[in-house]
Amino acid sequence: MPELPEIEHYRRQLGQWILDRPIERVHLANKKGTDVSPEEFSEALTGRSLLFLERRGTFLIFHLDNGHRLLIALSKDGALYYGEGEEKPPFAAQAEINFGERTLYVAGKGSVLRLMTVRGLDEVLKTIGPDPLSRQATPEYFISQLKKRRSALRNALTGQKLLAGIGPRYADEIAFTAGLLPSAKAHELNGESAARLYEAMESVLNAAIDAGGCITTPMSADDTVTGGYLAQCRVYEREGQPCTENGALVEKMDVSGKKAYYCPQCQHEQTAVFS
Ligand SMILES: [Zn+2]
Missing domain, CATH: 1.10.8.50 (Helicase, Ruva Protein; domain 3)
Incomplete structure (x- = not known):
């Protein structure tokens, strides 16, 4: 089960690869993974790029260049894979986000990908305590x-x-x-x-x-x-x-x-x- 260290490891690795590159294609295999239709999900992300990757607890938060956020919460069996060209991940992907040369694959049947406003995200983050690596956790x-x-x-x-x-x-x-x-x-x-x-x-x-x-x-x-x-x-x-x-x-x-x-x-x- 991914806990803070696993997600922070992902955040650090992904930060080197996916920032400031436009998203070219999005494919959502698991419709239950988000709260909009796969078409709406894809439309909202295509052409956008990511400015910053944040983590809070086990939530991975992508800051989009239009001010919105994409929250990824991996399930128990969740994992991420970053494939080059036609290279495929060693799992059945629930979601794929393509950045041209490379694609981010998300595993885990119960993994959640949600497009959110800053305010909507704040409501979610209010329900959990401070991050152990944050200044609040003295x-x-x-x-x-x-x-x-x-x-x-x-x-x-x-x-x-x-x-x-x-x-x-x-x-x-x-x-x-x-x-x-x-x-x-x-x-x-x-x-x-x-x-x-x-x-x-x-x-x-x-x-x-x-x-x-x-x-x-x-x-x-x-x-x-x-x-x-x-x-x-x-x-x-x-x-x-x-x-x-x-x-x-x-x-x-x-x-x-x-x-x-x-x-x-x-x-x-x-x-x-x-x-
Ligand atoms: Zn002992």
């Missing part, structure tokens, strides 16, 4: 918000209200890096634990972005970066495998009906304080 904000949440740390991280863009994979990796159990109650974390959780959040997300995230589908024919963080995951979907720190076996627990992966030796209710 340690003070994060720690004070954790104190207000009676839920498990895992749910506070994945809820999209405290911060937008973190899903199950990175929530588990962040909890591991902070040495905290995914089931630890957010409001019960002491100052040291909350501060460690914030640091872990920043370091895990940045490392994952730099390593290309965890989507296994390459982004282009010569792409060797995408998915590079998969080999660096410490606990997520590693049940029964040895912890990279101490060899204890990674376990799975249920947190409010969701699976969470953790190391029973490295992770605790509070961060261990070393003196």
Whole structure:
């Protein structure tokens, strides 16, 4: 499932390729992917170019040269591919946006592509919390918000209200890096634990972005970066495998009906304080 690092990786890569080139053709294979007809969708985009690519949480936001926005929200199985000439992606594309020599392909049956006004987009963005990499997401904000949440740390991280863009994979990796159990109650974390959780959040997300995230589908024919963080995951979907720190076996627990992966030796209710 694409989370913040995967989408930020896409944003950085695409920014090098698709800005300031007019869109020549648009094909929407999945009519359910947007709220207008495929013809209207194509008409609104053809001839336009993109000035800027923004990301908020897991939303990829294309700024069009007429002031409007194209929002792309990838589904669980979503991915992007950038093909040259006649080259096709390794998946059935739900949408294709052609920039002349190259074409952007969007995968994922439930992926959404929506044309929006700035105001319409603001309404959508209001429903989610600040982006973890934004100036709003300070340690003070994060720690004070954790104190207000009676839920498990895992749910506070994945809820999209405290911060937008973190899903199950990175929530588990962040909890591991902070040495905290995914089931630890957010409001019960002491100052040291909350501060460690914030640091872990920043370091895990940045490392994952730099390593290309965890989507296994390459982004282009010569792409060797995408998915590079998969080999660096410490606990997520590693049940029964040895912890990279101490060899204890990674376990799975249920947190409010969701699976969470953790190391029973490295992770605790509070961060261990070393003196
Ligand atoms: Zn461990």
